[in-house]
Amino acid sequence: MKIIEKTLWKVFYFLLLIIFIKLISDLIGIRIEEKYPWLKLLFLGLPVILLLLHSVLTLSFARAIFFIFLASITGLIMEYIGLRDGTIFGGHYIYKPQLTIFNVPVSVIFYWAVFIYTGYCLVNSFFYWLKLKKPNHQSGIFWLMLIAVLFDGLIVVAIDLFMDPIAVRSGSWKWIEGGPYFGVPIGNFIGWFLVTIIVTGIFRSWEYFFPEKEKKYDKSVFIIPVLGYGIMALSYIFMAIKFQMYDLAMLGSLFMLPQVILNLYLFKKYKLK
Secondary structure (H helix, E strand, O other): HHHHHHHHHHHEEEEEEEHHHHHHHHHHHHOHHHHHHHHHHHHHHHHHHHHHHHHHHHHHHHHHHHHHHHHHHHHHHHHHHHHHHHHOOOOOOOEEEOOOOOEEEHHHHHHHHHHHHHHHHHHHHHHOOOOOOOOOOOOOHHHHHHHHHHHHHHHHHHHHHHHHHHOOOOOOOOOOOOEOOOOEEEEHHHHHHHHHHHHHHHHHHHHHHHHOOOOOHHHHHHHHHHHHHHHHHHHHHHHHHHHOOOOHHHHHHHHHHHHHHHHHHHHHHHHOO
C-alpha cells in the first residue's frame, strides 16, 4: 500500500506540473499541445492513472475495477443514446473528430469515470474528515446513503455547469439546437445528474449491503481528488476569463469552489486532531 501511496502522490505532482505548463503556455498564446502532442496525452492520461491508483488504494482492486467499468459503460451507453436520439442530455450534439467507440470519444468514456469518481471521493472525504464511516447496513442509516448519492450527483453536475459552455466555445463539441445556459440545454445537466446517481447509487448500495473491511492507508490521500476538483475549477475560471465569459467565471466559481473550501477547512481540522 505504501508503494501505491507514494506513486499516487508522485503522479499527482507530475500532473500539477503539466497543468502549470499548459496554463502558462495558454497565457502567452502558445498552443503547446499542438507542438508537442505527447503533452496532450499526459494532460488527458494522468488523471486516468490517478483514478486507477487512488481507487485501487482506497477501494481494493476488484471494487476499483468495478467502479471504473460501471461509470465508463454507463457513460458510454448514455452518450450513445444521446448522440443517436438527442435524448438523455436534452438535445442533439456532435463531438469534434477523434477516436471513438460507437461514435462516443474514448476520452469521454474514461472521463465519465474520472468525474464520477471525483464526486464520489469528495463526498466520502467529508465522512473521513468528520470521522464518520461510509453508510452501511450495520449502522442502519439508509437515508444517509441516499443523501450521499444526491451530493455525488450535485458535485459532478457542478463540473459540467462550468465545463460545458467552455467546451462549446472552444469547439470540443457542439449543441445543434443550442440552449438557454450559455448555449447549452438544461436537459444536459439533468442527464449528467442521472448518469452520476445511477453509477454511485449502484456502487454505494453495494457498499451499504456488503461493506469492505477498513483498509490501512493514510486518509490524507482523499485530499487529492479535492485538490484536483479545485484545480479543475481554477482552470475553468482561467479559460472563462480568456474567452471573456466573466459571468460564467463567477457562476462556475460559486458552483465548484465552496465544497473545495469547506473540504480543505475540515481537512485542516482533521489533521490537527
